[in-house]
Amino acid sequence: MAGEMPWPEVPIGNKNYTDAAVVIIGGGISGMCMAIDLLKRNKCRNFIVLEKSAGLGGTWNDNKYPGCCCDVLSQLYSFSFAQNPDWTREYPGQEEILAYLQRVAQEYQLLQHFRFNTEVVKARWDQEAHKWVVHVKTAPGSKEAEYHQDYEIKTDFLVSAVGQLNVPQWPEIQGIENFNGKKMHSARWDWSYDVTDKKIALVGNEIAKAAKHVTVFQRTPNWVVPRLDAPVSATWRNIYRYVPGVLARKRAAIMDFRESTYGFIESADSNMSKLFMSMSKEMLQRQLSDRPDLQGKLIPKYQLGCKRIIISDDYFPALGQDNVTLETRPIKSIEGTSVKVASDDDEIVSARDDYDLLVCATGFKTVDFMHPIQLVCKDDRHIGDVWKDGAKAYYGITVEDMPNFGMLYGPNTNLGHNSIILMIEAQSRYISGLIKPVLEARKKGKVLSLTPKKERLVEYNAQLQKELQNSTFNDPNCQSWYKNEKGIITNNWSRTVVEYQKMVQDVSFEDYVVDGSGKHEMEKGKTIHVGRVKEESTVGDKTLLIGVVSTAALLGGWVLRNSRYLRSTGMR
CATH class of the missing domain: 3.50.50.60 (FAD/NAD(P)-binding domain)
Incomplete structure (x- = not known):
């Protein structure tokens, strides 16, 4: 039961089963990151994560082929707020990544927000109510289907965390x-x-x-x-866990190295x-x-970079x-x-x-970002019409004529040189900033909607595509999943991760059309600073040395205090 907690801190229960402050589509890395940010930044538990599979993990739950693993070093392939000292290999395998995500979900008590075996069929913006109406269906034969085969959820804000690598692409071969x-x-x-x-x-x-x-x-x-993959020894795992600064230093070093490789994208x-x-x-x-x-x-x-490099x-x-x-x-x-x-x-x-x-092994439907979900925007406009010339979004996050909607791992946010989790965390922070005034308006009994201004979106994407045309992604000698049929690069970001993080660390509401009964309470020129995680080197070698010496002193003191015990057990 909800008890006396105020909205939106009150979780969704039986009576408000079809009414949510926020609905997140997808329970992989992106959806989990968004859910955790709602908890940490907006004190919001009034949200639902809709997952069509029977378990969380997204691509790491779906892809289980022999040898499936990540091409980013393990210490960097984790959330900045949930770093993992226990990776057993330099490059993590699918099962270990999935186990990590399951641990994070338990730590942040996310499972109560998940609805598994639940697929989003359609989402429609209700202009009068300033809400999204999300139509879902439950998997035939599942326990959920015994309660209801399909139903609708109304929500103030809709977040897509379906990613780019979720619907298998079968080759078109005769027979x-x-x-x-x-x-x-x-x-x-x-x-x-x-x-x-x-x-x-x-x-x-x-x-x-x-x-x-x-x-x-x-x-x-x-x-x-x-x-250059290798096991991570028990000794090193203990050092990462118990010696302050070592894990952060290695993570930053990996980040620095991966950012430094961006040159192969910028120029052949x-x-x-x-x-x-x-x-x-x-x-x-x-x-x-x-x-x-x-x-x-x-x-x-x-050119190297036109297709994803195999490591x-x-x-x-x-x-x-x-x-x-x-x-x-x-x-x-x-x-x-x-x-x-x-x-x-x-x-x-x-x-x-x-x-x-x-x-x-022919990949995914990567240019159809919301496939097969039907999205109906303002004025009954379909997403297929909005994206008829290729998927695009403002900062890869918000979409033309789609109020109170945000995307994680959306158009032009994929990377060829670094960990996608770095991008996802930045996007999640930004969307949390957009959600904040929408929740504040509802608490006052009012409604508020935010839609990116078309001129800002057009200007941003024009500059983005100009940069991408000069990158190795645009080599005419190859076709890749980065491009659509018209040759437009709809998947990849054109610069470094740090540049993207700095770009989205402030949410300026001057970039948005504000509507609804709560719009008059929005300050003109209002900006929310959501900040960024500084993944690059911040822990210097001097700080690291102090951490090592401090730990050694602690261990030395413990050994001296317990020397009699150690001798009696034969450990000395």
């Missing part, structure tokens, strides 16, 4: 739907299927490790740089770009020195295994258990006729 063997997308891996001694056709650039034979169908090669002629290409070629020649037939096929003919120590060796074939001829069709390709003289031939398993 793929009639493949006679087992078929799966890498983002929906079926661990009940035993791949041992199976013949596998893999469309895309990922490798299944346990198989009789694997054919990798490669459209274009990727630039690959060393990962940068020293960083040349360094990474040199590293990739050297590793290729060293690891496949006995396979000159593969080396030519694995060197990209486009791996074992990618090339996997392709060089005796049971792996690299197939670069284009796929034409699939017939039965056979994959047909076009030969050099344009004849259609079989790559192989007896595949047991077809794996499509």
Whole structure:
């Protein structure tokens, strides 16, 4: 029961089940970050997190294919406010990341706000009420569906945390739907299927490790740089946990390094770009020195950065295994258990006729940011109309004609050089600043809506696209998930993380059209400072040394006080 807590500190219960101050769509890293910021910054517990899966974690709950892991060093791939000293590897795997997110959710008591097996079908802005009406349906066969198969929730503010990597993209190959063997997308891996001694056709650039034979169908090669992954010893984990400043110092050092690599995006002629290409070629020649037939096929003919760089120590060796074939001829069709390709003289031939398993590692519907949710904005305008020329948003967060709406990991906020969590935290702070006056208005019995001014949005995106046109993302020699069909880069940010963080550390309401009965109480020119997390180096080596000496002194004092006990137990 809610007790005597004031709104919006009162959690949503049975009686107000369909009325929320804030609705968050998506229960992954973005949705969790937003939920925690609501708790910390707005003292708001009157929110719901709608998650279509049966568990939290987003992409780290959905993607479970063999070898699934992160390409950002573990100490930086965590929330700044929930740093993890216990990562067991330098680069975390999917299961360990998911376990971390589950611990954070428990620590911040988020689970009571989640509604699992609940998918958002449609959201419509009610101009008269100044609220969003969110239509949801529950998964057939789930416990939730026994209560209600679908219902509507009214909310003052709607947040999209669905991200860019959630809806699998199946390749358009003639006959793929009639493949006679087992078929799966890498983002929906079926661990009940035993791949041992199976013949596998893999469309895309990922490798299944346990198989009789694997054919990798490669459209274009990727630039690959060393990962240098390794276990994190128990000793180091204890140092990160107990010695003040060490974990923060390492996290900052990783942040500094990753920010310094931005040069390969800014220019194909940068020293960083040349360094990474040199590293990739050297590793290729060293690891496949006995396979000159593969080396030519694995060197990209486009600028480094146009596609996402693969960070791996074992990618090339996997392709060089005796049971792996690299197939670069284009796929034409699939017939039965056979994959047909076009030969050099344009004849259609079989790559192989007896595949047991077809794996499509072909990514996600990345340019359809809200797919398949229907969004109806002001004046019954659909999001498809707003984004007919490509998805765009103000700071990648707020959208034209969509009042009281914010996006995390939205258009042009993806990175090619650093941890996306750094961007998500900045966006979450900004959205919290937008939500604050909306909640204050409702507490006074009034309504308030905020919509980005079109001229500000147009000006921002024009400058953004101008910068992106000069980046390596825009290399005409390759196609990537960063671009839409018109060649517009809708996914990526054009500068460094720190520049983005500084840009959104203040919420200026001069950038927004303010409407509703509470608008007259908004100060003219009002700005809310939400600040930013300074992930770059702030803990110097001197401070770190003081922390180490202090810890050593504490440990030394403890040893002296307990020397008799240590001798009796044989530890000295």
